[in-house]
Amino acid sequence: xxxxxxxxxxxxxxxVLAGGINTIAGGGSNLTLPVLMMLGLPADVANGTNRVxxxxxxxxxxxxxxxxxxxxxxxxxxxxxxxxxxGIIGAFAAAxxxxxxxxxxxxxxxxxxxxxxxxxxxxxxxxxxxPVKSVNDNKGAWWALFLAGIYGGFVQAGVGFILLAAxxxxxxxxxxxxxxxxxxxxxxxxxxxxxxxxxxDQVRWIPGxxxxxxxxxxxxxxxxxxxxxxxxxxxxxxxxxxICSCLAAWLL
Numbered sequence: 001x002x003x004x005x006x007x008x009x010x011x012x013x014x015x016v017l018a019g020g021i022n023t024i025a026g027g028g029s030n031l032t033l034p035v036l037m038m039l040g041l042p043a044d045v046a047n048g049t050n051r052v053x054x055x056x057x058x059x060x061x062x063x064x065x066x067x068x069x070x071x072x073x074x075x076x077x078x079x080x081x082x083x084x085x086x087g088i089i090g091a092f093a094a095a096x097x098x099x100x101x102x103x104x105x106x107x108x109x110x111x112x113x114x115x116x117x118x119x120x121x122x123x124x125x126x127x128x129x130x131p132v133k134s135v136n137d138n139k140g141a142w143w144a145l146f147l148a149g150i151y152g153g154f155v156q157a158g159v160g161f162i163l164l165a166a167x168x169x170x171x172x173x174x175x176x177x178x179x180x181x182x183x184x185x186x187x188x189x190x191x192x193x194x195x196x197x198x199x200x201d202q203v204r205w206i207p208g209x210x211x212x213x214x215x216x217x218x219x220x221x222x223x224x225x226x227x228x229x230x231x232x233x234x235x236x237x238x239x240x241x242x243i244c245s246c247l248a249a250w251l252l
Contacts, residue, residue, distance in 0.1 A: 004039065008210055011035050015214020019057045020222035022186075022215070023064075024179070024229075025238040026160020029054070032211055033157060039207055047094060047155060048197030051190050052208030054156060057215035058187035064223030065180035072177055078135040079167075079181055080188050082142050086149020087189025091196040094154040128231075133171045141170030145185065152186060153193045159186065161242060175234040179226055 014035050018028030029050055036046035065071045135142050144166035152159035163185055167178035197203050226234070 007035070007039055008207065011039070011207060011211050012214040015053055015211040016218040016221075017214075018053075019060075019215030019218025021218075021241060022054075022057060022160060023061045023183070023219045023222045024226045024234060025241040026164065026182070027158055027241045027244060028057075028215070028218075029155075029157035030244075032215075036207060036211070041204060041207070044094070045202045045204060048194070048200070048202030049204045049208040050156060050211070051194040051197060052203065052205065053211035053215040055187060055190045055194055056212035057219045058183045058190060060216045060219040061183040061223055062180070062187060064220065065183065065227065068224070068227040070176050070227050071180040071184070072132075072173070075132075075134070075181065076184055079145060079171075079185060082135070082146035083149040083152070083163075083185040084188050084192060086146040086151075087153035087192045088149075088196075090150040090153025090155075090189070091193035092153075093150075094193070095196055095200040095202060128174070130172045130174075132173055135171070138170050141166050144170055148185065149189045152189045153196075156190070156193075161238075164238070175231050175238070176227060176229075179234070 011032075014031050018031045020028075021031070022028040032050055032053060033043075033046050036049055037043060041049060062071065066073075133141070135145070144162070148159055148162040148166055151162055160182055163182040164175070164178050167173045167181050168175055171178075173181065194203065229237075
């Protein structure tokens with residue numbers, strides 16, 4: 001394919017914005033996927049190529065949250081297990097069927113989360129001092145993480161909202177620590193998905209790496225804000241992004 005140089009610059013710039021959005025809330029792939037398709041990539045190849053950028057962005061984000069001591073390291077493995085199991089299933093499904101199949105799930109999840117933030121904000125933003133639950137204490141959260149893995153392995157766009165619902169709503173993490181664990185889960189199933197997409201020849205490295213540089217910059221610029229922002233600020237940013245992602249998912 002012929003790469004349009006101005007579009008590649010736009011891709012890098014959109015990557016910076018998406019990397020910042022994903023570090024604070026989620027929904028950045030609703031920006032990057034259309035630009036990848038504007039370069040002429042088919043939807044399945046754009047979906048696979050996007051994972052290069054997501055993986056690089058998550059590496060930067062996880063390191064940033066760990067640096068500021070906001071990453072619950074002992075909880076990583078129990079939370080990763082259902083996410084990775086789901087991610088394998090979702091990635092194979094994505095390689096073999098059109099991504100449009102899960103669009104209703106994305107829309108339903110985002111609309112539900114928007115309503116929850118408005119009607120019952122304490123669900124997604126627990127009060128200070130709320131005890132954190134383990135995955136073993138909340139089987140519903142285990143299944144939510146498993147379904148998030150399936151969705152994330154399948155199409156990625158909007159998976160951050162599902163993960164935050166499981167981590168903040170189900171396990172009662174505050175939004176800062178939930179964001180940190182969200183990045184770990186995303187990194188885990190994205191790496192698995194990327195391997196599967198590479199096997200099926202659905203990754204184009206030049207646009208993927210250009211986009212990845214942008215998302216890494218975006219994540220590094222915003223992680224400090226994500227760590228130090230008030231939970232109420234993150235909650236309303238999350239609400240705005242759910243609305244924007246809902247509109248993007250509806251139009252795509």
